[in-house]
Amino acid sequence: MGCCSKPEILPASKPERSAIEEIIKGRQLANQLLSLLNHSLGDDGSAPAKDLVLKVLSSFSNSITLLSSNEEFQLKANTHGHKSESSTESCMNDISTLKDRRVRYKRRKNSKMWIVDSTTPGLINNDGHAWRKYGQKVILNAEHPRHYYKCTHKSDQGCRAIKHVQRIQKDPPKYRTTYVGHHSCRTFLNDPRSISDPVSEDCPFVRMSFEDPITAGKQGGFFISYSPSTAKQEHKGEKTTSNPINPIQSSSWDYRDHLLSPSHATFDSLDYDTIFPEFDIGDDVIPGVMNMGVDFDDDIRLFDF
């Protein structure tokens, strides 16, 4: 259909698929090495080696993300003169105006997506990445608007991670954060081990335990821990309505602030349309259930609580 046909999502070519498979294999091997290090040397004795392995894992994951992103292939199509059908007139000229760019944006249906419900705002906000708000929407039948954030490093590093946050319950306050896509940026706000993405495949740093030494035993819960945030935070406090959940974190981070129990938070992780094409999560996250895709060995691992 000439230059004005709707751009198709181009599948990865065979060499590209092979490359992905090869990288996945490498990542699995690195994961095995990591668990070997954990078992044989303990937590303290192998820090440099572990750091190295973690860097390797991160590199693998980023490579996979880059290679497997359909949107990257779409981009190729676009750069060869394809436009969406809603902009047929713009086929007359390929000059990329601001309006043209707007026409081109694509929703991400194939991105990894997971949901965090929490009554603990700190967990959502101090996730180790810098976010910039780019929109706010009133949602039908929802009492509170939804706030849209993208990674601050979208412009400089092309990081495609986004999240949206919505208050879903008034009393007690409860917030739902939906993360879409993994961070490809390399800049963490703080300790490089901090992580925003509790189910990221780049995330060997998240620790899950049923044996919280302080309170979990009492609560029968689990906890997620990650490193303290000391650098710039995504927001500046409660003064704007756009950020209902935004405590400024002090340097004295305490993992107990991030203790969770099933009654405090739910996680739901899926790569919808890809991993579970038949599964439409909508707004239905089963309370008290945590499906957590921690990717240590395979592409997805689910934990049901």
Place this chain on the structure above:
DNA sequence: AAAATTTGACCCTA
């Protein structure tokens, strides 16, 4: 001045 947020308009999908 630069960075971040707000907000109305545009675009996509069901």
Place this chain on the structure above:
DNA sequence: TAGGGTCAAATTTT
């Protein structure tokens, strides 16, 4: 066509 996601100019904050 409605609802939701994104863009980008205008505005505010740092």
